[in-house]
Amino acid sequence: MSDKAVLGRGVAALLSNADEAEREDRYFLCDIDKIQANPNQPRVFFDAEKLQELAASIREKGVIQPLLVTRGPGNQYTLIAGERRLRAAKLAELEEVPVILLDRAGQDESLELALIENIQRQDLNPIEEAQAYARLMEDFQLTQEEVGRKVGRQRSTIANALRLLALPSAIQQDVAMGALSEGHARVLLRVKDDTERLQSVRDKILNEGLSVRAAERLCARHPGLPTKNASSGSATAVQAGLPASYCQDLSIQLANHLHSRIRIVQQGQRGRLEIEYYSRDDLDRLVGLILE
Incomplete structure (x- = not known):
């Protein structure tokens, strides 16, 4: 079994195929100053408050989950996974941390392991x-x-x-820092090609504390349409069928629920609802959501 296949299943899984001597060589307490950060670390932002909380836990209970490392230059080791634990251990002023040495991991596999480990921990x-x-x-x-x-x-x-x-890098930064939620970001995707409107909606979300639903309504409104209270020079004929704004709101709600592109096509009082899917698996997922 490869190291990649057992990643996240604990020390026993990583060392299951090793004999006793190899276990001792691969699992040991390592001088914390000998561990270098992984240059391929996918994580950019580290929440200072959460790091302090982890450091407090480590002071009390130690580092429960070992860090994964490979041999680096000289008498050093390169971190594959566990940078939050390493940073928190330094805050806790530990001199040594438990590690598992993965000598078989090359540079490419090291990157893949680091990426997968971080994703599976669900704290990116x-x-x-x-x-x-x-x-x-x-x-x-x-x-x-x-x-x-x-x-x-x-x-x-x-x-x-x-x-x-x-999304533009500035909006991505807002999401990464937590200023905008992922739900808000998905709404902003609808106006990403209109730079001025994108910035305007983003500013309203932040300045007025708009909910995701309120942001959806704001993005659904055509920028050239008058509001309800605006006067019009001439009467506009009411078309048969559902109002376009209502259809657009429904499409947005369904798209957010199904995570797929939705289109409502009107034909007088009748019409059809189109749900786009991208593969057989995606179709099965959509059917499951509809029937649940």
């Missing part, structure tokens, strides 16, 4: 998670479905996360 922010998926796809020529299998996610989850990377 939405942008870091999307970037980790993108790196897995780009560096290892993986499809969205293959990435999903490696990290235990649905393909649709990978696809929706990757869409966040289409």
